[in-house]
Amino acid sequence: MPEQRDRWAELTSGQAGEDYARRFAQLADAGHDVHGEAAFCTTLLEPGARVLDAGCGTGRIAIRLTELGHHCTGVDIDSSMLAVARREAPTQEWYLADLARLDSLGLEPEFDLVLAAGNVIPLLAPGTESTVVRQLASALRPGGLLVTGMGLDAAHLPLPEPPLTLAGFDHWCTQAGLALRQRYATWHGDPYEDGCGYAVSVHSRPAA
Ligand SMILES: C[S@@+](CC[C@H](N)C(=O)[O-])C[C@H]1O[C@@H](n2cnc3c(N)ncnc32)[C@H](O)[C@@H]1O
Numbered sequence: 001m002p003e004q005r006d007r008w009a010e011l012t013s014g015q016a017g018e019d020y021a022r023r024f025a026q027l028a029d030a031g032h033d034v035h036g037e038a039a040f041c042t043t044l045l046e047p048g049a050r051v052l053d054a055g056c057g058t059g060r061i062a063i064r065l066t067e068l069g070h071h072c073t074g075v076d077i078d079s080s081m082l083a084v085a086r087r088e089a090p091t092q093e094w095y096l097a098d099l100a101r102l103d104s105l106g107l108e109p110e111f112d113l114v115l116a117a118g119n120v121i122p123l124l125a126p127g128t129e130s131t132v133v134r135q136l137a138s139a140l141r142p143g144g145l146l147v148t149g150m151g152l153d154a155a156h157l158p159l160p161e162p163p164l165t166l167a168g169f170d171h172w173c174t175q176a177g178l179a180l181r182q183r184y185a186t187w188h189g190d191p192y193e194d195g196c197g198y199a200v201s202v203h204s205r206p207a208a
Contacts, residue, residue: 051115059092
């Protein structure tokens with residue numbers, strides 16, 4: 001049976017890298033804060049922490065986290081997105097790979113934080129989400145954090161309908177041995193309430 005493509009590839013045909021980078025550059029030029037994710041993660045980290053940016057895209061967050069003093073590895077399956085990351089930060093570690101097979105990359109595990117920002121989880125290939133969450137959880141050190149940001153309605157997703165629920169996502173996290181620590185409605189830490197269209201979640205792997 002042919003492998004199912006991720007929803008991002010269905011939307012973009014693997015050609016989105018330059019447009020995606022241009023969109024964020026325009027937002028930054030217009031004075032918007034485009035570093036909310038990195039700033040949020042930094043509040044959770046000690047200086048010099050190890051971060052895995054899972055579904056790093058053009059590397060915009062991983063590059064910022066490196067500027068903030070962390071050691072950041074980026075993994076993405078879209079070569080057009082990764083081409084931008086490699087051009088912008090050639091000395092950083094970038095891997096072209098499927099998060100559903102993260103273990104096959106042979107990365108040194110025990111990351112302090114694994115980030116899946118920008119709707120990575122809703123944009124995975126249908127049916128692979130629990131596998132990916134398990135792979136991300138396995139990359140964490142005991143006590144490490146999985147930080148995710150995802151839209152929960154059409155207004156916050158590049159999809160006509162949300163492909164998952166927050167309860168379903170929490171269930172995959174629980175199955176992967178993670179516990180929910182914090183949840184917000186934005187990267188600026190606005191409180192999350194039922195019915196919010198976006199969720200920033202912090203799950204943790206139990207300390208050893
Ligand atoms: C909307 S982009 C977000 C990129 C980046 N996290 C950001 O916030 O700018 C979603 C990314 O998820 C990646 N992605 C989706 N499924 C993936 C998979 N199975 N393995 C690796 N990356 C994946 C896509 O290639 C795409 O770059």
